Each structure stands twice: as C-alpha cells, then as structure tokens.
Amino acid sequence: MLNTGEPDFPSPDNVRLAGIGAILANQTRYTALDGTPALKAAIRRKFLRENGLTFSDAEISVGAGAKQVLFNILMATLNPGDEVIVPLPCWTSYLDMVRLAGGVPVSVSCPEEAGFRLAATALRDVVTERTRWLLLNSPSNPTGAIYSREHLQALGTVLRDVPHVGVISDDIYEHVRYNNGQFATMAAVCPDLRPRIVIVNGVSKAYSMTGWRIGYAAAPAGMIAAMAVVQSQCSSNPCSISQVAAIEALDGPQDSVAEHCRHFRQRRDMIVDLLNAVPDVRCACPDGAFYAFADVRTLLARQVVRERGITDDMALCQYFLNECHVAVVPGSCFGAEGYMRLSYASSEDMIARALARMTTGVRRLLAP
C-alpha cells in the first residue's frame, strides 16, 4: 500500500507517555475552545525557535488537525463566489474544502518544467477583484516541491500590489525536507505581509502523530477569533489528551524528527531509483514530503497499453490495484493527469515488493 499520507513510525515514546500522563492526571475535560494556554505557549516557542516569528496567544488557534484549521479559515472568511488561488498539483482536499465553504477554487497548473511551483507571473495573471486567498503548500503534497526564499519574495512582490489577497501557508511538511536549506515560509520572508498571512502547521507529519489530531494556525488576532467562532459550533476544543502530548512533541527532544527524515531520505532515493527503472516511467527526485510523483505519460501513450483499455492515470492505477495489488494514487486526484503519487512513508521492504510487482505489471502491459 503506497497510497497513504502518514508516517509509518510510532509516535515518539515521550509523546505517548505524555498522553498516558494526561489521562492519569484526569486531563480529560473540555479545554479552552481553540487550545490550552500551555499548548499555545509551546506553539509560540516553536515559531520563535524554528521560524524566527513572534506571536501572542491571541494569534494562535489549535484544532483537530491541520485539516480542521484550514477548514475553519475558509469557512470564516469566504463569501459566496470568493476565489481561492490553488496551484496544481495540490493536496486533494483543498478544492473541495473551498467549494464547501462557498468559494470558487481557481486552480493554476504548475508543470513539472516549472518545478511544480507557481510562478510570480502566473499569480499576477489570475488575481481578480474576487480573489480572497492564495493557498501555498511547501513542501508540497503530492510533488515534494519546496518554495525557496527567493521564490516567495517574487510572489510577495506581486502580492504587495493586491492588498485584498491573503496567503494561507500550509507548512505541514516543514520538517520533512532533504534540501538542507533553511525552511522558508512567507510570513518570515515577507514580514510586511504578515497582517494577511495565516500559517497552518501541526504535529501529524513531523512527529508521526496523525491519529492524535492536533493542527494549529498563526494569524492576526481578528482571523483567529473568527476561526474560533466556526470551531465553537462544529467541534469545540481539540482532544485534551492530544493537546498535552503535542506540548511534549514541540517542547521535548527533537531527535526523532531528524531520524525519521533520514529514513525518508533513504526510502526516497530507493523509490526514485526503482521507479526510473520501470519501463516508460520517469520520476524526478522530490525535495521534501514523503511522496514520489511519477510521470507515466510515455507509458500511457503506448499503443499496446491503450489497446488494453488503459488510457489515463486513473485506469493505470486501477490496473496496479487489481492486477498487481499495489495501491497508488492517480495524478488526476491532485490535478495532474498523466502522473501517479506513491507514498514512501512505508517500510523499505514494502516499497521493494510493491515496485517489483509494478515493474512486472508494466512489462506485462508492454508485451506484444
């Protein structure tokens, strides 16, 4: 199974023990609506330590995962017909979340030749009077692409001319990077734009804590207050026990973050090599996150493959599932036809077995 977007490592021991401690200490009641003061303080320390950004408690919101936090932002800010610029390929949930909140997603294809990143000129072309947000995700799910400081500065130059446009910066994969460079986030790169930037982050990917459901946002106090109104009527506070565990994750030893990243890097190198050895498949080396985004357009253009009814990435992934028993996600789900996403947040053994099966499957398809 190479389709899921979650690390296969257990949550770190200190985090699990903190969760057990919270239960034993009866920290099992409602908490403050959008996060306890103790967790907000830990999040503020994280932003200062890792991003050089200072926030007050009123500028922090905690929800049940980055997903809920993103949803709160969109629900709190979009009027019917407001537009949200979403560079493609993008995480599957963005477009539907925008629609659910009454907005209109304006997707902009960012081809592989452009590094799967939104060019400043492309941004300028799609901004309208109705644009409310630009939604950035770096490192990206599904491509692993990372926006450099310089690239964000170029986008910032465009944004300075359009003061009605805000930026949602989804930094959830901040800690899963192989580029050795410093992580760049818009609020740190363009401090003058901070009043219209919301940073979204969480503990799911960095600390293998997907099931605990803790995500957070940092934004101007007015935005945080509006998000709290949404959260108060749908879920109230995030899990009290998970909040205690998240404090330990953020404040405790960070060794596991680097260690997991080392494993991901090995797996990335392995899966990229194996993919490039599959006939007619090509995969560039991603800089971050834990997904390989492979180009299968050459394979799909082959007459023998098309004659077997496999004419798009959906059909190809269905073939891999039915005939090879390997689950991968079609690029179309992320707005990039002709690609497929393989998660390498699985063991090396699993990756090797899956790729061996896929290679055999492709050879079978190409056989005359």
Ligand SMILES: Cc1ncc(COP(=O)(O)O)c(C=O)c1O
């Ligand atoms: C780009 C992106 N943003 C946000 C999320 C949501 O993360 P969480 O588990 O904190 O809700 C995911 C999860 O897959 C993701 O890929």
